[in-house]
Amino acid sequence: MALRRFRADLHIHTCLSPCGELAMSPRAVVERARAAGLDLIAVTDHNTTENAGAVIEAAADTGLAVLPGIEITTAEEVHILGLFEAGTDLRPFQAEVYRNLPDVPAKMKFVSDQVIVDAADYVTGFCPRCLFGATRFSVQEAVDLIHFYGGLAVACHVDRESFSIISQLGFIPPGLGLEAVEVSPRLGPDEARREFGSSDRLPVVRFSDAHKPEEIGMAATDLLVEGPGLEEIRLALAGKDGRKVILS
Amino acid sequence: MTLSDLATRLDLKVFTSATPLDRPVNGGYASDLLSDVIGHARKDDVWVTMQVHPNIVAVAVLKDLAGIVLVGSRVPAPETLVQAEREKVPVLGTVLGTFEVAGRLYGLGVKGS
Numbered sequence: 001m002a003l004r005r006f007r008a009d010l011h012i013h014t015c016l017s018p019c020g021e022l023a024m025s026p027r028a029v030v031e032r033a034r035a036a037g038l039d040l041i042a043v044t045d046h047n048t049t050e051n052a053g054a055v056i057e058a059a060a061d062t063g064l065a066v067l068p069g070i071e072i073t074t075a076e077e078v079h080i081l082g083l084f085e086a087g088t089d090l091r092p093f094q095a096e097v098y099r100n101l102p103d104v105p106a107k108m109k110f111v112s113d114q115v116i117v118d119a120a121d122y123v124t125g126f127c128p129r130c131l132f133g134a135t136r137f138s139v140q141e142a143v144d145l146i147h148f149y150g151g152l153a154v155a156c157h158v159d160r161e162s163f164s165i166i167s168q169l170g171f172i173p174p175g176l177g178l179e180a181v182e183v184s185p186r187l188g189p190d191e192a193r194r195e196f197g198s199s200d201r202l203p204v205v206r207f208s209d210a211h212k213p214e215e216i217g218m219a220a221t222d223l224l225v226e227g228p229g230l231e232e233i234r235l236a237l238a239g240k241d242g243r244k245v246i247l248s
Numbered sequence: 249m250t251l252s253d254l255a256t257r258l259d260l261k262v263f264t265s266a267t268p269l270d271r272p273v274n275g276g277y278a279s280d281l282l283s284d285v286i287g288h289a290r291k292d293d294v295w296v297t298m299q300v301h302p303n304i305v306a307v308a309v310l311k312d313l314a315g316i317v318l319v320g321s322r323v324p325a326p327e328t329l330v331q332a333e334r335e336k337v338p339v340l341g342t343v344l345g346t347f348e349v350a351g352r353l354y355g356l357g358v359k360g361s
Binding site: 076077138139161166167168169170171173 | 280281282283285286299301302303306307325
């Protein structure tokens with residue numbers, strides 16, 4: 001198989017995130033991602049993977065590849081993205097995350113409903129616990145847990161002043177085992193390279209962190225890979241076997 | 249005022265056992281954003297925080313802080329303690345929250361900038 005460029009936005013919320021719009025339903029996410037010219041997306045709600053399966057199903061036969069993921073809030077209030085291979089049984093992973101998320105009831109005022117949906121956008125339930133809170137995992141524990149389930153760990157929006165590993169911890173602790181650092185759409189590709197290009201020699205990626213349909217694809221990163229599977233992405237982030245990240 | 253004086257007056261728990269507490273304290277800073285501490289804490293400040301990650305030791309060394317006080321009964325991560333002893337950064341703790349311990353420190357004459 002030949003290498004080709006996959007346009008990837010691997011940080012997208014759905015209506016399950018407390019700050020995600022209700023309009024972020026599986027069909028809307030898939031439709032908007034395709035319209036934005038994306039080949040590959042990941043569903044990364046706050047502290048939960050429960051809507052990922054619905055988006056994967058909604059994208060079946062559309063040509064859009066979808067990975068299940070999560071955006072974990074660590075005890076230090078650092079956001080860490082976990083990206084997994086489609087088809088991974090994430091139920092034990094999710095149970096572990098919920099066990100380590102303080103059982104604060106979701107408040108329905110000021111945050112939007114945490115809506116669990118199916119692939120046809122039907123509401124199947126509401127997540128009863130507040131997903132906005134921080135888990136008890138340290139950054140290292142979160143990275144290790146993601147790795148245990150075969151995932152890739154990415155430090156989120158390191159250019160931002162909140163929930164970034166750099167804002168919370170001053171600098172990226174060496175030896176964490178992160179696969180990449182992500183910058184927000186606020187930084188262009190050149191700025192991202194200049195400011196974070198040497199971050200612990202980690203590759204830099206730009207994703208949208210979309211909470212609304214129109215934000216999907218606002219920032220994306222090209223991956224030169226054979227296909228959209230997780231192992232190909234892993235190789236691209238590591239710059240191995242001809243695979244690479246093209247920040248553009 | 250030394251850290252040892254503060255530990256006695258405020259009944260602080262001392263986590264580091266091999267690091268002396270005789271260092272004078274000239275001021276205080278309270279923040280949980282390490283990037284903010286890097287930007288604004290001053291040499292010889294005692295730093296009040298709820299962060300327990302090993303990076304707090306690196307920040308204390310970088311800013312030449314007098315010591316760290318962990319609030320709300322938090323305990324340093326094991327690696328934090330190892331690094332603190334190695335770098336001779338005193339790590340103390342209290343059951344009090346940030347607001348209360350900062351107020352009591354201020355009452356003892358430890359001021360911010």
